[in-house]
Each structure stands twice: as C-alpha cells, then as structure tokens.
Amino acid sequence: MLINNLKEYRVKANINQQDFGSCVGVSRQTISLIERGDYSPSVTLAIKIARYFNVNVEDIFIYKEDSNEEG
Amino acid sequence: MxxxxxxxxxxxxxxxxxxxxxxxxxxxxxxxxxxxxxxxxxxxxxxxxxxxxxxxxxxxxxxxxxxxxxxxxxxxxxxxxxxxxxxxxxxxxxxxxxxxxxxxxxxxxxxxxxxxxxxxxxxxxxxxxxxxxxxxxxxxxxxxxxxxxxxxxxxDFNFSKDFYNSCDEAQKIIIGEVCYKSFMINSSILLWTLVALIFAASFIDIGFFTIVLVGLINIVNVLVYTIISHKLQYKGSIIYSAMK
Structure with a gap:
C-alpha cells in the first residue's frame, strides 16, 4: 500500500489544497483524496508533486508491503 | 458515511x-x-x-x-x-x-x-x-x-464532454468506476426485465413492442461497452489524456 506525507509537506509550505492543486494541475478534491490515502496518484502526478517541494518522490510517497500480499 | x-x-x-x-x-x-x-x-x-x-x-x-x-x-x-x-x-x-x-x-x-x-x-x-x-x-x-x-x-449541448475534459485523473477514474457499476446494474435490470416480460406475456396481453424495445436497449448497452472497450485497448488510444 502507498502511504504519503503530502499533508505535512503542504502545511509546511503554507499552501492550501486549492492553490496546491492548481500548481500541480489537479483539482482540490484530488489533493484531498491523496492526503486521506483514498487515491494513489499516477507516476506523472507523483513526480509533479515531488518537484514542487524539491524532494524525491519517495520522500512523500512511501510504499509499504501489505501483509495480505505477503501471505 | x-x-x-x-x-x-x-x-x-x-x-x-x-x-x-x-x-x-x-x-x-x-x-x-x-x-x-x-x-x-x-x-x-x-x-x-x-x-x-x-x-x-x-x-x-x-x-x-x-x-x-x-x-x-x-x-x-x-x-x-x-x-x-x-x-x-x-x-x-x-x-x-x-x-x-x-x-x-x-x-x-x-x-x-x-x-x-x-x-x-x-x-x-x-x-x-x-x-x-x-x-x-x-x-x-x-x-x-x-x-x-x-x-x-x-x-450547452457539449456540456458533458467539456466537463469531462476538465476533470483530472482521479475524477476520471471515479467516472470510470461509476460507469462500470452503472453498466453492470443496467445490464442486470434489463436482462431480468426481459425475462419478466417474456414470463408476463404468457399471462397478460402486453404486446411484443415492449419486449422488442427492452431487448434492443440491452443489445445497444452491451455493444457500446464492448466496442469502446475494444477501441481503448487495441487502437492505441491515450488513456488519461489530461495528464500529459
């Protein structure tokens, strides 16, 4: 499963969901979905988000093995 | 919730x-x-x-x-x-x-x-x-x-198209899932309606027009799904064209 620190980065950058969505080319709802963990973004969007904060994709999005997948 | x-x-x-x-x-x-x-x-x-x-x-x-x-x-x-x-x-x-x-x-x-x-x-x-x-x-x-x-x-007549094109990747996925569920429910309803109508026709006079109409809608429903699905898979269509 993919977990993320997007909200922490966004709050630290002092930008709201609406403005951040405009910066990376998606809607406020999509940013909200990603922050809640209800949506895993495409590679393109993940890179755009990481570039906005000048960090690597893995700093924001962390892939964790699902215990169900291992079994 | x-x-x-x-x-x-x-x-x-x-x-x-x-x-x-x-x-x-x-x-x-x-x-x-x-x-x-x-x-x-x-x-x-x-x-x-x-x-x-x-x-x-x-x-x-x-x-x-x-x-x-x-x-x-x-x-x-x-x-x-x-x-x-x-x-x-x-x-x-x-x-x-x-x-x-x-x-x-x-x-x-x-x-x-x-x-x-x-x-x-x-x-x-x-x-x-x-x-x-x-x-x-x-x-x-x-x-x-x-x-x-x-x-x-x-x-505007082009509203659905314009609105869909302005949706981002997550919204398009949501629309896709909604359409799939809608298709599955519609297919089941149409099939069972057709069966019920054929059964009812044995007892009451409902005419053949309703049965033909429901059957035709069912055919159109399935054909549209399969043709568009085929086009998207094999004709090199760009999925998520909004995210270039």
Missing part, C-alpha cells in the same frame, strides 16, 4: 411523496380498485408527489449551497455535498415527473383520469422541465465557483 445519512434522510421524504400522491388520489374521488389501469394511475399520482417534494428539496439544497458560497465558507466538502444533493433530487424530480406524465398520457387515452388532473400534470411536467434544467445550470455554475478548473455550460 455522509451518503448513507443522506439516503436515510431521503427515505421519509420519498414516503411523504407517496402519501402526498395518495391524498391527491382521494381528492380526485377516483374509484379505487385493483385493475391494471387504476394501479398505473395511482402510481402516476405517487410519482408526481415524489417529483414535487424532490423539487422543493432540490431548491432548498441549491439555495443553501449558494448561501454558503456567498458567505465565503471554506467548507468546500459540505458545499459540494449540498450541490450534489440538489442535482440528484432535480434528476429524481424530472424522471418521476416523466413517469407520471407518461401515465397521464395512458390515463387520458383510456379515460381513467379527470381532465383537470391531466392539465395539472401537464403544467407540472413543463414546470419541471424548465426548473430542473435551471437547477442543474445553477449547480454547475456554483461548482465552477469553488472549482475554477471546471469547464462547460450546463445549457
């Missing part, structure tokens, strides 16, 4: 619509019995009850969301739920009105309905057509105020 609560809230209102329809039935001094045309006419009254109440609720949600936007509320999720509720209820109002209007046409044809009620139903049908279009237009404009990236005019 919020959707569940909305449905729980909506059920009493729909029930009230039926009660409202039944009161109109009593006021019309209609001789209530259990033959097919009477049951259809009763259903028509009940549908117009649902239509009127849905329209009132739809206007309420529309005004409520408009007021929140004017007050510059930043609770966008709540505003969007109200806008969604308003559009859903306007659609329910329009569709139930269409059903009742169809039954009125049937009642008028077989003289089971008083002319005064035919006139009232016809006027309500025209009012609903304009009102539901206006509500959808206002709701889309309100949605555009809180989501400036959204495009399209609800009164």
């Amino acid at each position: 919020k959707k569940d609560r909305f449905i729980i809230k909506a059920i009493p209102w729909i029930g009230l619509g039926f009660v409202f329809g039944f009161v109109i039935l009593l006021l019309s001094n209609f001789n209530f019995n259990f033959d097919l045309s009477t049951m259809f006419t009763y259903f028509g009254y009940s549908c117009i009850g649902i239509s009127i109440i849905s329209m009132i609720l739809s206007i309420y949600f529309m005004c409520s969301s408009k007021s929140m936007i004017n007050k510059k509320s930043d609770d966008f999720d709540k505003i969007e739920i109200k806008i969604d509720n308003s559009i859903i209820l306007a659609c329910i109002s329009f569709i139930t009105c269409l059903i009742s209007f169809g039954i009125v046409m049937y009642g008028s044809h077989f003289n089971t309905l008083k002319s005064i009620f035919s006139t009232i139903f016809t006027i309500w049908f025209i009012v609903t057509c304009f009102a539901s279009s206006y509500i959808q237009y206002v709701c889309v404009e309100l949605n555009k105020k809180i989501n400036p990236e959204k495009k399209g005019n609800a009164l």
Whole structure:
C-alpha cells in the first residue's frame, strides 16, 4: 500500500489544497483524496508533486508491503 | 458515511411523496380498485408527489449551497455535498415527473383520469422541465465557483464532454468506476426485465413492442461497452489524456 506525507509537506509550505492543486494541475478534491490515502496518484502526478517541494518522490510517497500480499 | 445519512434522510421524504400522491388520489374521488389501469394511475399520482417534494428539496439544497458560497465558507466538502444533493433530487424530480406524465398520457387515452388532473400534470411536467434544467445550470455554475478548473455550460449541448475534459485523473477514474457499476446494474435490470416480460406475456396481453424495445436497449448497452472497450485497448488510444 502507498502511504504519503503530502499533508505535512503542504502545511509546511503554507499552501492550501486549492492553490496546491492548481500548481500541480489537479483539482482540490484530488489533493484531498491523496492526503486521506483514498487515491494513489499516477507516476506523472507523483513526480509533479515531488518537484514542487524539491524532494524525491519517495520522500512523500512511501510504499509499504501489505501483509495480505505477503501471505 | 455522509451518503448513507443522506439516503436515510431521503427515505421519509420519498414516503411523504407517496402519501402526498395518495391524498391527491382521494381528492380526485377516483374509484379505487385493483385493475391494471387504476394501479398505473395511482402510481402516476405517487410519482408526481415524489417529483414535487424532490423539487422543493432540490431548491432548498441549491439555495443553501449558494448561501454558503456567498458567505465565503471554506467548507468546500459540505458545499459540494449540498450541490450534489440538489442535482440528484432535480434528476429524481424530472424522471418521476416523466413517469407520471407518461401515465397521464395512458390515463387520458383510456379515460381513467379527470381532465383537470391531466392539465395539472401537464403544467407540472413543463414546470419541471424548465426548473430542473435551471437547477442543474445553477449547480454547475456554483461548482465552477469553488472549482475554477471546471469547464462547460450546463445549457450547452457539449456540456458533458467539456466537463469531462476538465476533470483530472482521479475524477476520471471515479467516472470510470461509476460507469462500470452503472453498466453492470443496467445490464442486470434489463436482462431480468426481459425475462419478466417474456414470463408476463404468457399471462397478460402486453404486446411484443415492449419486449422488442427492452431487448434492443440491452443489445445497444452491451455493444457500446464492448466496442469502446475494444477501441481503448487495441487502437492505441491515450488513456488519461489530461495528464500529459
């Protein structure tokens, strides 16, 4: 499963969901979905988000093995 | 969770619509019995009850969301739920009105309905057509105020296309899942309706037109799904074209 620190980065950058969505080319709802963990973004969007904060994709999005997948 | 609560809230209102329809039935001094045309006419009254109440609720949600936007509320999720509720209820109002209007046409044809009620139903049908279009237009404009990236005019013929093109990747995935579930439900309903109609044709005279119509709709439904699916998989179409 993919977990993320997007909200922490966004709050630290002092930008709201609406403005951040405009910066990376998606809607406020999509940013909200990603922050809640209800949506895993495409590679393109993940890179755009990481570039906005000048960090690597893995700093924001962390892939964790699902215990169900291992079994 | 919020959707569940909305449905729980909506059920009493729909029930009230039926009660409202039944009161109109009593006021019309209609001789209530259990033959097919009477049951259809009763259903028509009940549908117009649902239509009127849905329209009132739809206007309420529309005004409520408009007021929140004017007050510059930043609770966008709540505003969007109200806008969604308003559009859903306007659609329910329009569709139930269409059903009742169809039954009125049937009642008028077989003289089971008083002319005064035919006139009232016809006027309500025209009012609903304009009102539901206006509500959808206002709701889309309100949605555009809180989501400036959204495009399209609800009164334009290309609205669905323009609105879809302005959606981002997550919204397009949601639309895709909604369409898939809608297709599955429609296919099941159409298939079972066809089976029920074939079964009913053995007992009552329903004519062959309804069976042919339901069968044709079923064929179109399946063909559209398979053809578009084939095109997207094998013709090199770009999926998520919005994310270049």
